Amino acid sequence: MGEKFKTVTVIGAGTMGHGIGLLFALGGCSVRLVDLSRERLDRALKLIESHLDGLKLHREYGLEADAVLARITPECGLDESLPGVDLVVEAVVEKAAAKRELFQHLGRRLGADALVASTTSYMDVFSLAPEGLQARLLIAHFYNPAYIIPLVELVPGPKTDPAAVVRLRNFLETLKLTCISMKKYIPGFIINRLQRALGREIFHLIDAGIADPAEIDRAAKASLAIRLPVMGVVARYDFAGLDATLNNIKGEPVHLASGSDRSPTLERLVAEGRLGVKTGRGFFDWSGRELEDLLRQRDLRLLQVRRLMQEWIDRDARKGD
Numbered sequence: 381m382g383e384k385f386k387t388v389t390v391i392g393a394g395t396m397g398h399g400i401g402l403l404f405a406l407g408g409c410s411v412r413l414v415d416l417s418r419e420r421l422d423r424a425l426k427l428i429e430s431h432l433d434g435l436k437l438h439r440e441y442g443l444e445a446d447a448v449l450a451r452i453t454p455e456c457g458l459d460e461s462l463p464g465v466d467l468v469v470e471a472v473v474e475k476a477a478a479k480r481e482l483f484q485h486l487g488r489r490l491g492a493d494a495l496v497a498s499t500t501s502y503m504d505v506f507s508l509a510p511e512g513l514q515a516r517l518l519i520a521h522f523y524n525p526a527y528i529i530p531l532v533e534l535v536p537g538p539k540t541d542p543a544a545v546v547r548l549r550n551f552l553e554t555l556k557l558t559c560i561s562m563k564k565y566i567p568g569f570i571i572n573r574l575q576r577a578l579g580r581e582i583f584h585l586i587d588a589g590i591a592d593p594a595e596i597d598r599a600a601k602a603s604l605a606i607r608l609p610v611m612g613v614v615a616r617y618d619f620a621g622l623d624a625t626l627n628n629i630k631g632e633p634v635h636l637a638s639g640s641d642r643s644p645t646l647e648r649l650v651a652e653g654r655l656g657v658k659t660g661r662g663f664f665d666w667s668g669r670e671l672e673d674l675l676r677q678r679d680l681r682l683l684q685v686r687r688l689m690q691e692w693i694d695r696d697a698r699k700g701d
Contacts, residue, residue, distance in 0.1 A: 385409060385466035385495075385551050391458065391482065392471030393417075396499050398424035399526035400469055402431060405451040406441050406527065407555040412465075414455045421454040427672065428452065434676040435683060437527060458482075462489050467548070469520070470498045476508055483509040483517075495544055502567045506537030514539035520548060521569055525675075528682045530558045533569045574613065581636060583643035586663075593663040609689055 386409060390401045393415035401413045401424070415421050432438055432445040441448075462468070468486060472478050479498070486496055487510040496513060497520035498505045509517050519535035532552055536545050549559045562569060568576055585591045591599075607616060617625050649655075649662060656662035657674050666674060 384554065387464050388412070388467045388469065389414060389462065389465050390469045390471060391415075392473070392499075393420050393424035393454070394471065394473075396522060396524060396526060397469075397471035398427055399431075399524060400471060400499065400522055401452055402428050402437075402448070403522075403527045403555060404469075405448045406437060406443070408441075409451065411452045412455055413452055414458050416457060418456045421456060425449075425452070425454060427675070430672040430676065431525075431527060431679065434672075435528075435679055458485065462486070462491070462494070465491065465494050467551075468494060468496045470496065470500075470505075474500060474503060476503065479503070479505055480508040483513055487513040495548055497548060501569075501572055504565060504567070506539070506565065509537075515541040516544045518545055518548065519565070519569075520552070521572075523571070525679060525682070528679055528686060530556060530686065531560065531571070532557050533560050533562060533571070535562045535565050535569060537565065580638075583646055584637035587643055587645050609685070609692075 388401075388404045388409045389412040390397050390404070391414045393401070393413050397413065397415070401411045405411045413421065413424060415424070429445075429449065432448060438445050438448050468490065470479065470482060472482060479500070483496070483505070490496070490513075494516070496509075496517045498517070499522055500519060501521065505519065506514065506517065514537060517537060518540050519533070519537075521533040521535065523529040523531050534545055534549055534552075536542070545561060549561060552559050560570065566573070582596060585596060586593060611619055653659055654661040657666045657671060660667040
């Protein structure tokens with residue numbers, strides 16, 4: 381059995397923070413969900429209620445929805461003291477100044493045994509933290525939505541105590557999460573680096589007028605989406621044959637997009653306020669539907685895929701016994 385952290389403080393109630401808070405509450409923790417914005421906190425609680433109502437996730441944990449909600453305490457602003465906190469999850473905006481200020485506060489106020497986990501997607505947060513926090517600071521990169529996608533990438537800093545990584549990993553695994561321990565920090569970790577490379581090609585195909593967004597998604601869903609759950613991204617090469625893979629790489633170059641990640645199309649859409657589902661329009665038109673309904677439809681489909689994947693994993697584990 382892994383260590384049980386009873387009290388978790390999640391700082392930042394945005395897209396990632398509210399989902400992580402829900403995950404910990406489902407796992408039996410008392411959660412303090414902290415944000416500087418009361419409006420953002422109210423929105424987070426509304427989304428959490430919607431997730432519980434639409435997905436019935438609490439039933440998988442043998443709980444009532446009200447019991448899960450009762451474990452989450454919203455707080456506007458961070459207290460000077462942090463009594464009884466076992467784990468702090470930093471999920472604030474990806475700006476160095478904001479993270480540095482928060483780490484300085486935590487270094488002064490946090491108990492000696494509490495761990496600090498940053499959910500940063502790319503940043504070297506270790507360079508922003510005071511010396512007194514270094515041994516118990518690590519990156520725990522969750523994926524959205526955190527209450528469904530089970531991956532967490534654990535990244536130690538140069539001074540992180542290995543025991544801190546073990547403590548957090550043991551705890552997260554009790555929450556049915558798949559923890560990947562990286563040997564050292566690199567921007568973007570594993571999956572975001574793969575997604576950044578894929579995104580560069582996606583935006584190139586759109587910017588160059590080669591394919592429409594809808595056609596790119598249709599192609600990916602009819603191929604990559606089917607193969608990835610079965611073969612991953614590395615084993616696929618073994619099935620294709622490494623000799624064939626090497627010949628393809630040595631063959632006629634396809635001139636992949638490289639260099640800058642800037643996309644004229646992406647910049648134009650953002651300038652127009654077309655930010656995706658949260659504004660009703662992005663590459664696609666999402667208008668006329670409530671955000672909660674869009675997220676619920678997405679999450680129900682993700683749950684179906686996750687449950688199928690878990691069935692395969694459990695079946696393979698039984699074969700290995």
